[in-house]
């Protein structure tokens with residue numbers, strides 16, 4: 516097999532366009548997913564029964580179904596009930612809804628892992644659940660959350676390639692477009708892998724930097 | 733006779749099929765210091781935790797003044813909010829300090845006044861600084877727990893409890909996690925507190941402290957109060973054979 520450097524040189528800048536879209540999707544879905552995930556995580560820590568059950572059910576559903584189906588559900592099923600999004604936003608929302616479930620589990624786990632004595636000390640000075648969470652447990656949970664949340668964000672970025680199936684012109688879709696006109700699948704997929712690898716590595720590096728910056732006691 | 737401020741009646745608690753407390757009665761008068769001693773596993777910690785409802789007793793009542801812990805004034809079960817308010821009647825000092833590692837000494841003491849009592853930041857800090865001064869920590873207000881010695885940490889924990897202005901202070905072996913040379917500074921702080929008239933219930937292995945500071949000493953065995961009395965007769969002429977044996981063992985150990 517001859518490696519076609521020409522098509523690589525041709526495709527590299529074209530794919531950069533896809534990289535921009537992939538970045539936009541990942542950042543937007545990441546932010547939405549983190550926000551929603553924190554809200555769900557706090558809800559499941561609130562001790563309010565109906566909230567706990569709703570979150571439980573939601574997390575179960577997301578974990579028990581393929582992401583591809585979730586993407587199709589958002590893209591095809593929601594318009595049926597009158598909600599219409601562009602491909603781009605449908606993709607962002609699907610990825611965010613998916614990530615939120617995993618983020619909520621990270622939040623719940625990190626807060627739950629804090630030593631029981633902290634909760635007891637807070638209770639002993641008359642704290643109720645909300646200030647206990649906000650002022651005692653969460654501040655101690657940030658740092659241990661970072662590695663697990665990074666994993667979720669890495670997964671989300673990789674998962675964004677699935678949005679090619681609803682024609683979002685992100686990195687994978689952009690690559691496929693080049694393949695269909697130039698028929699150099701090996702070169703292009705290798706190039707795609709390289710682009711993703713650089714993105715993910717940058718994300719992981721940023722996360723390690725953040726983890727070092729967060730205070731430890 | 734000073735009025736009774738804390739009254740525990742028939743406190744019962746089992747874990748699984750193991751009965752740890754089989755009906756404990758204890759009255760503590762205002763300003764009194766009561767020491768509780770007993771063998772490891774005799775339920776001393778469990779009893780203290782039942783008083784402020786860190787542990788839910790199976791049966792029995794705890795009254796502070798005319799408030800029954802866990803009940804509203806109308807005799808109904810207290811909700812989480814009222815229970816949290818009632819817990820403040822007690823200050824609790826843990827064996828392992830349980831300070832908040834992310835906060836300075838000042839922050840540890842101020843968090844209650846600020847987040848529970850709703851004082852503004854300056855008032856809460858001012859109160860925290862006063863309480864820390866009481867336990868001689870004015871030079872360490874800005875340090876985090878990890879920068880303090882065990883003895884200093886335990887004194888911060890005492891100040892944290894005092895800042896909520898409790899009616900009764902509960903201490904669960906406050907010096908047993910400390911290096912020997914740090915024990916005295918904590919006992920001194922407690923001694924001063926007792927001298928100021930704070931009502932205290934102290935679970936301890938420090939017999940000299942019990943002898944010198946306590947108005948009464950309680951011996952717990954087999955889930956009940958086996959003997960109680962002023963230190964002179966308690967240590968001088970113990971009646972319960974289990975207490976006699978317990979004290980003999982201590983003498984041998986010392």
Ligand SMILES: Nc1ncnc2c1ncn2[C@@H]1O[C@H](COP(=O)(O)OP(=O)(O)OP(=O)(O)O)[C@@H](O)[C@H]1O
Pocket residue numbers: 747752770771772773774775776777778779
């Ligand atoms: N949450 C719990 N679940 C099950 N068993 C428990 C629990 N807490 C305490 N126990 C048991 O109850 C008994 C009394 O424990 P407790 O800690 O009250 O004793 P203690 O007198 O404070 O002992 P020590 O001097 O060692 O501190 C022990 O046998 C202990 O194992």
Ligand SMILES: [Mg+2]
Pocket residue numbers: 776777778904905
């Ligand atoms: Mg104990």
